[in-house]
Amino acid sequence: MLLEKAPPDAPPRPATPRRRRSLLPYGLLLPATVLLGLVLGYPLVRLVVISTQRYGLRSLFTGTTTFAGWDNYAAVLGDDQLLPVLARSVGFCTALVLGTLVIGFGVALLLQRLGRGMRTAVTLCLIAAWALPNVASTLVWQWLFQPGYGVVNWLLTQVGFGDLTQHDWTTSPASAFTLVWLLVVWQSVPFVALTLYAGLSQIPRSYYEAAALDGAGPWRVHRTITFPFLQPILGLVTILSVIWDFTVFNQIWILTQGGPNDGTTTLGIWTFTRTFSGNDFGQGAAIAVVSVALLVGMTAVYVRRLVRSGEDL
């Protein structure tokens, strides 16, 4: 804004450069707008369009499609798989978010209370888990839980769960989900813990001191100081976790491919198999639209607040 002002002793400027200057920000924004529009904005619109088209293998080669109206949605909503898939997706997402938040919050509180050396150690462990690319960690997971030589099976056997050395975790949906749950929580806790810890360290010490003087117990201190202060960050972390955990794909796909017998097929996996294995892009897009709608519904409150807070951007 200050740049718009001419230096005090400069002669009055002619009109032309002025107008050009007011176009400059648009020029600077142009590349970003074009890219975001082409690769994120347009596909979103296109997704909705495809979901109303008959788009199969033939359309893929000829490029011609026919309008299908609500047919794809009717097919998807009437599909026997829909309810189990929905229940699985929501249930799994909830379990992931809860696990991540509870452990993450616990670790953040722990970090706040640890001595310097131990805090550094915990932080390093967190960063190592966070940084490991998710394809690499998924492959490591396969190896940790491998039937026959997996070290986790060996440990469980030693601890006394019976002979689990040959146990294959992907043969039942429940244990397959457990396998993926452990992996995703292991990877997601670091971001949550470090972000919440950053939030915790911004709370002035004097508040806690005053509370201690007044004789408030630990639970009361958290309820009246920690949570209110942490609320915005807690909200963000929750919403990001919901988005990420609802759309987990790589880990499930690489570990189970949605099996056994579609037992770990979530909405993301269903979209993918319907589209690329079943070659039905229309129905795949309809499933994707349904999941985006669900996600928007779940995060609507937060998005509204975000748009409101845009006042002071």
Next chain:
Amino acid sequence: MRRIGRNVAAALFCLVWIFPVYWMVLTAFKPAGKILQPTPQFLPVDITLDNFADALAKPGFAHDLANSVVVVVAVVALSIVVAFLAATALTRFRFFGRRSFLIGVLVLQMVPVPALVIPLFLGLKSAHLLDTLFGLILTYVALVLPFTIWTLRGFLHGIPVELEEAAMVDGATRARVMRSVLLPLVLPGLIATSVFAFITAWNDFLFAYVIMKDSSGYTLPVWLVSFSTSTGTDYGGLIAASTLFALPVVIFFALVQRHLVEGMTAGAVKG
């Protein structure tokens, strides 16, 4: 007493959280005969580099590594330039549509990425960019832009405008101000965002898996996964390859992890 309890809890947590990483590195350095053992060995006794040599010699590894490097370099360079220009516009000018742009960027960041797979696949197909590294590069640049713009904007916001004004009074052109005043000051921000772009492009599996159908265009994550399913048993080579793949990310990550937390929370703390 409480102090001891905390330290024990922290130590246990460290043990559990670091174990998968430790096990990966340990396996990567174990000699072939020691990997598939009914009783696992938890300490590094015999160390060998064979598995790494093995991984590097696997068909496709070197070639797909080269693909990954090309993609990552292009994505980092492009996204930094585009985001820097955008962030400059957003922090140094007041103009119609500025707020809408910012909110649009925030909302785009919330779009679940897997939902974009189908339309992107079809869009790239009709643009004849399927199976090309260029198509993959464009995709990644757009995916990282919301975050990079948002973070760079935060960094630029903290730099006083007076510095630029002083340079302009001294007769510097706007381009020159951008180059020799803004750029050096915003360098830490550029490093943080370029690492973010690096990690996103380097790690991605889903888009590379869908867009690159021909194995000549595979990037490392796709190579890793296809390698694990096609052989299944060679854990030494596979885990060594995963370790090599993870190495640059872990190093870069350690450098900028704080900025990532800041960048991600920047939108929320204000609310």
